Amino acid sequence: MAFTDTVGEIFYGGDYNPDQWSEEIWQEDMRLMKAAGVNMVSIGMWAWAHIQPKEDVWNWTFMDKIMNMFAEHGIYVDLATPTAAQPNWLSKKYPEILPVMADGMRMSYGSRQTFCPTSEKLLGFNAEITRRIVERYKDHPTLAAWHIGNEYSHLVILCHCESCESIFRTWLKAKYKNLDGVNEAWGTVFWSNTYGEWDEIISPKITAHQNNPCHLLDYKRFTSDAYLASFQNEADICREITPDIPITTNYLYEFNNLDYFKWSQQIDFVAVSSFPDTKPGEHIGKPPFSHAKMRGLKRGEPFVILEQAANNVNWRDANNNKKPGIMRLWSYQGLAHGSDGLCFFQWRASLKGAEKFHSAMLPHAGADTRIHKEIKQLGAELPKIKEIIGSRVHSKIAILFDYESWWALDNKPGTTTFLEYNNQVQKFFLALHEMNIPCDIVFATDPELSFKDYDILIAPAMYIIQPGVANKIKAFVKKGGSFLTNFSSGMVDETEAVFEGGYPGPLRDLLGFWVEEFESILEGVDNSVKLSNKLGGKKESYPATIWADILRLETAKSIGKWTKDFYKGKTCLTENKFGKGKAYYIGTDLGVEFNKTILAKLCKDHKIKPLLKTPKNVEAAVRTKGKKEWLFVMNHNFKATKVTLPKAGLIDIITGKKMSKIITLKALDTVILKEKIKKTKKK
Numbered sequence: 001m002a003f004t005d006t007v008g009e010i011f012y013g014g015d016y017n018p019d020q021w022s023e024e025i026w027q028e029d030m031r032l033m034k035a036a037g038v039n040m041v042s043i044g045m046w047a048w049a050h051i052q053p054k055e056d057v058w059n060w061t062f063m064d065k066i067m068n069m070f071a072e073h074g075i076y077v078d079l080a081t082p083t084a085a086q087p088n089w090l091s092k093k094y095p096e097i098l099p100v101m102a103d104g105m106r107m108s109y110g111s112r113q114t115f116c117p118t119s120e121k122l123l124g125f126n127a128e129i130t131r132r133i134v135e136r137y138k139d140h141p142t143l144a145a146w147h148i149g150n151e152y153s154h155l156v157i158l159c160h161c162e163s164c165e166s167i168f169r170t171w172l173k174a175k176y177k178n179l180d181g182v183n184e185a186w187g188t189v190f191w192s193n194t195y196g197e198w199d200e201i202i203s204p205k206i207t208a209h210q211n212n213p214c215h216l217l218d219y220k221r222f223t224s225d226a227y228l229a230s231f232q233n234e235a236d237i238c239r240e241i242t243p244d245i246p247i248t249t250n251y252l253y254e255f256n257n258l259d260y261f262k263w264s265q266q267i268d269f270v271a272v273s274s275f276p277d278t279k280p281g282e283h284i285g286k287p288p289f290s291h292a293k294m295r296g297l298k299r300g301e302p303f304v305i306l307e308q309a310a311n312n313v314n315w316r317d318a319n320n321n322k323k324p325g326i327m328r329l330w331s332y333q334g335l336a337h338g339s340d341g342l343c344f345f346q347w348r349a350s351l352k353g354a355e356k357f358h359s360a361m362l363p364h365a366g367a368d369t370r371i372h373k374e375i376k377q378l379g380a381e382l383p384k385i386k387e388i389i390g391s392r393v394h395s396k397i398a399i400l401f402d403y404e405s406w407w408a409l410d411n412k413p414g415t416t417t418f419l420e421y422n423n424q425v426q427k428f429f430l431a432l433h434e435m436n437i438p439c440d441i442v443f444a445t446d447p448e449l450s451f452k453d454y455d456i457l458i459a460p461a462m463y464i465i466q467p468g469v470a471n472k473i474k475a476f477v478k479k480g481g482s483f484l485t486n487f488s489s490g491m492v493d494e495t496e497a498v499f500e501g502g503y504p505g506p507l508r509d510l511l512g513f514w515v516e517e518f519e520s521i522l523e524g525v526d527n528s529v530k531l532s533n534k535l536g537g538k539k540e541s542y543p544a545t546i547w548a549d550i551l552r553l554e555t556a557k558s559i560g561k562w563t564k565d566f567y568k569g570k571t572c573l574t575e576n577k578f579g580k581g582k583a584y585y586i587g588t589d590l591g592v593e594f595n596k597t598i599l600a601k602l603c604k605d606h607k608i609k610p611l612l613k614t615p616k617n618v619e620a621a622v623r624t625k626g627k628k629e630w631l632f633v634m635n636h637n638f639k640a641t642k643v644t645l646p647k648a649g650l651i652d653i654i655t656g657k658k659m660s661k662i663i664t665l666k667a668l669d670t671v672i673l674k675e676k677i678k679k680t681k682k683k
């Protein structure tokens with residue numbers, strides 16, 4: 001059963017906080033929601049104090065009423081467990097549930113999401129309220145999904161309390177069996193950090209100099225697992241009582257505190273809060289990069305944008321608006337890249353509280369506003385395109401992504417602070433995106449990791465080589481695949497121990513060289529790499545930033561050399577034949593332009609073509625289901641733009657109009673094209 005089955009439509013709606021409003025407003029909201037095409041709302045995530053105002057007092061009146069009202073109006077509910085914000089009475093009575101920061105100070109209550117993920121006391125309360133909610137609404141006709149908590153770990157990245165430390169020790173015992181195992185893995189002989197007793201092990205708090213890297217990495221792994229256990233504490237109850245109701249929680253846009261791949265194997269569908277930067281000049285491929293991750297988390301299944309902004313947010317330093325047409329365009333962009341739902345934070349803009357200046361589907365000024373009219377327009381269009389539900393994005397190229405390399409590099413292992421993992425990965429995705437070539441994201445810690453569907457595999461900044469992954473990559477290349485990786489890859493194993501004999505460690509035979517030295521390219525230092533042939537591109541050399549590798553070639557061929565410094569003339573770019581395929585390496589950051597050049601060459605080698613050749617800032621994406629195919633063409637330009645389609649006669653399913661071969665897409669407009677279905681004549 002697909003998660004969209006109950007609703008039967010592309011999810012459209014938003015977070016709704018009825019406890020902030022009177023019953024008259026609820027009535028008005030029902031009417032306005034229906035008029036706007038809303039079919040699903042997320043409710044309850046901030047309602048704990050309303051439902052359980054005191055430890056022994058329960059109040060279901062408002063929840064019962066609002067659930068029934070939604071049922072009467074044919075609007076489905078994604079019902080949240082309210083455990084992302086425990087009531088004040090609970091924090092006051094049991095202060096041990098509050099998290100402790102790296103400086104040893106306990107946080108105070110007064111906002112939200114301020115809890116320790118391992119607090120036994122809190123987990124008990126969470127389980128109790130979850131069980132009561134699930135028992136109460138398990139058969140409610142309007143229940144479409146369970147929404148557990150909210151954006152886990154967003155606001156408390158690491159908790160350093162005694163409970164976490166004690167559970168961390170248990171986690172370590174399970175992983176390393178004994179203290180020798182921990183000491184060996186962490187390399188605690190360094191700086192005399194050897195642990196002689198289990199209770200000497202604490203969380204990596206603020207200390208005079210750098211923390212031990214593997215201690216930090218394990219604490220991140222543990223924290224991700226601890227939050228997951230607190231999610232499962234509630235999800236297990238939902239699954240036990242309502243096995244057929246899908247379970248989700250909302251992930252954060254481009255967030256890395258949790259191993260979302262591991263998490264996603266415990267949820268029924270991936271949902272994300274998607275708030276891309278609205279700064280002018282932001283690359284149009286950034287949201288698709290996040291979308292590609294979201295669909296990769298459940299190996300290609302559609303996901304849901306469960307929160308986005310109708311207009312401005314309230315949490316950036318300065319919050320600009322989504323210009324007219326942007327909300328609709330970015331919504332279609334989300335669908336184009338694999339979402340089956342478009343929901344917002346939130347339905348009605350709050351009048352009080354910290355988020356009162358965050359935009360909503362229904363702004364403070366009411367329904368007669370630009371924003372609400374755009375919401376209504378989108379709500380009226382979505383039912384026309386619901387045939388895309390369940391379709392998928394297909395690609396012959398994958399990026400290998402690793403949350404643990406991201407964590408380890410975020411801990412700044414002593415190479416360069418200019419190296420940002422996600423940025424590096426994004427630069428390859430954006431290069432492909434600019435060419436309208438789709439790219440999947442697969443995850444290095446996936447036990448079922450396979451590259452069988454792909455011709456090209458890219459592994460940027462793959463600092464940690466996860467166990468078993470090098471052999472899988474080699475098997476892929478042997479069979480004829482192309483592999484591309486770059487600097488800072490293959491440096492350490494999963495304990496962050498450096499590979500001896502020169503990086504790229506276990507990839508050395510595949511890549512055909514070893515790294516003799518590397519250095520950070522400091523700001524203001526000018527160096528570049530000259531290509532031995534232009535790789536099919538226009539430029540002969542590209543400026544280098546961030547990092548410089550000095551390579552010693554074994555079987556690899558040099559395809560680009562340094563132009564300056566003491567390593568002038570030494571190799572930075574390589575190509576190495578391996579079995580029937582080839583492996584490529586870039587020993588620096590040459591920017592998106594160069595990444596486009598090398599990827600265009602690899603695509604040519606594998607006969608991978610762009611989905612559509614389009615003018616600048618016009619994006620093409622395809623979703624397919626069986627033999628059906630939908631081509632999304634999205635104009636991100638603030639002016640009308642001419643686009644040549646693959647052929648004449650395609651139908652835009654938003655308007656039902658037949659397209660000529662050359663079309664003029666209005667500013668910020670989208671078409672979703674499919675073949676005309678021939679009608680068979682009735683005899």
Ligand code: GLA
Pocket residue numbers: 150151250273275307313314345355358
């Ligand atoms: C997240 C949260 C919401 C709200 C929005 C604001 O998505 O889940 O509760 O705070 O951010 O952008």
